[in-house]
Amino acid sequence: MPLMPLTVKQAVSRRRGQVLVGPVDLTLTPEGVTIVIGPNGSGKTSLLRMLHGIARLNAGTIDWACPLEEAREKQAFVFQTPVMMRRSVRDNLAYPLLLGGTPKQEARNKAEHWAEKVGLGNFLTRQATVLSGGERQKLAIARALIRDPEVLFLDEPCAALDGRAMREVEEILQTAAKGGTRLVMSTHNMGQARRLATEVVFMLNGKIHECAPAATFFETPSTPQAHAFLRGDIVE
Numbered sequence: 639m640p641l642m643p644l645t646v647k648q649a650v651s652r653r654r655g656q657v658l659v660g661p662v663d664l665t666l667t668p669e670g671v672t673i674v675i676g677p678n679g680s681g682k683t684s685l686l687r688m689l690h691g692i693a694r695l696n697a698g699t700i701d702w703a704c705p706l707e708e709a710r711e712k713q714a715f716v717f718q719t720p721v722m723m724r725r726s727v728r729d730n731l732a733y734p735l736l737l738g739g740t741p742k743q744e745a746r747n748k749a750e751h752w753a754e755k756v757g758l759g760n761f762l763t764r765q766a767t768v769l770s771g772g773e774r775q776k777l778a779i780a781r782a783l784i785r786d787p788e789v790l791f792l793d794e795p796c797a798a799l800d801g802r803a804m805r806e807v808e809e810i811l812q813t814a815a816k817g818g819t820r821l822v823m824s825t826h827n828m829g830q831a832r833r834l835a836t837e838v839v840f841m842l843n844g845k846i847h848e849c850a851p852a853a854t855f856f857e858t859p860s861t862p863q864a865h866a867f868l869r870g871d872i873v874e
């Protein structure tokens with residue numbers, strides 16, 4: 639069964655009584671790259687975590703097109719600071735496959751294939767914990783993509799990366815998107831948002847302030863806050 643569309647209605651996530659995000663109404667269609675932007679603390683991370691099901695849903699509904707258990711299997715999440723096992727790059731890549739019951743040799747082959755794909759082919763035996771920030775992020779993305787998720791959430795995956803590493807990560811993401819992986823990603827970098835987005839979700843004060851196709855949002859944002867944010871002004 640297909641996973642998308644995702645239908646979100648009046649969804650709220652709270653922590654100790656305080657609203658982190660919501661109420662949110664949103665429909666994610668099966669195709670495209672949704673980029674989530676907004677000032678610090680506007681709820682980007684919380685929104686992604688709530689959609690993925692790792693932040694508590696206190697009110698409202700989040701419905702995938704298939705049963706929840708199946709939906710969980712078909713999505714992955716890349717954190718801003720990924721945690722690596724103190725094992726080799728190859729082992730870090732093979733691990734999610736082994737967990738899913740893939741035979742050892744096949745997992746190893748796939749791990750090598752993916753290491754190659756993200757430019758880590760020469761680092762197979764290197765301990766993942768000593769990788770540079772950019773290498774680590776590429777490994778985290780490969781580790782998420784290796785099980786071929788239908789949807790991949792990414793929370794600021796390029797926050798600490800320089801231009802070259804960012805370009806490499808964007809290439810990996812573009813390839814995944816072209817291959818049919820649905821991306822939902824937050825970023826602070828407006829250049830990156832413009833390069834990747836087909837749809838933009840603009841967050842403000844825990845709510846979706848504006849949601850529009852990328853071209854519409856960047857050319858003619860409909861709220862003064864989005865206008866100001868795109869201009870680089872401080873928006874509160």
Ligand SMILES: Nc1ncnc2c1ncn2[C@@H]1O[C@H](COP(=O)(O)OP(=O)(O)OP(=O)(O)O)[C@@H](O)[C@H]1O
Binds near residue numbers: 678
């Ligand atoms: N674990 C937590 N406990 C308490 N408050 C939290 C927690 N996580 C987030 N918040 C609060 O929820 C609000 C939304 O935070 P969130 O991290 O989702 O925003 P963000 O847009 O991702 O911010 P940034 O751009 O700074 O990463 C903020 O006011 C934040 O302080």
